[in-house]
Amino acid sequence: MGPVKRSIMIAGHATSISLEPVFWDALREAAAAEGLPLNALVARIDAARLTGPAAANLASAIRVWLFERERAR
Template identity: 75%
Template sequence: MSGPVKRSVTIAGHQTSISLEPVFWAALEAEAERRRLPLSALVSRIDALRITQPNPANLASAIRVWLFENAMR
């Protein structure tokens, strides 16, 4: 296990830094590939879902939860 890795992703035309552990980056990249989407498009979709919540979590947390829930389906 290793700590978070910070990467920049473009969402809605601006750069956003996201810190995720490598295992989450790998899962996110695999899911983007499976859906035939660029990584930034998948992150944008997750972000759009996140901001509709009453008390939205930060983006990194939302990605982790989304990946977990997606894996449980």
């Protein structure tokens, strides 16, 4: 299945993110494991990407964050 676009509120504004369903599922699981609402976790990933050396787009940053999280387990 192809990417699914969803609207997420970050810092008081809506942004659209397109991710494949497997990444949406993993993101929801990660938010639950962190005890955070999905929006809060996405906001944290967004803030980290903006302060990083090369700001990727948000969807890419989420995929990388999920990959690195899984690899660290």
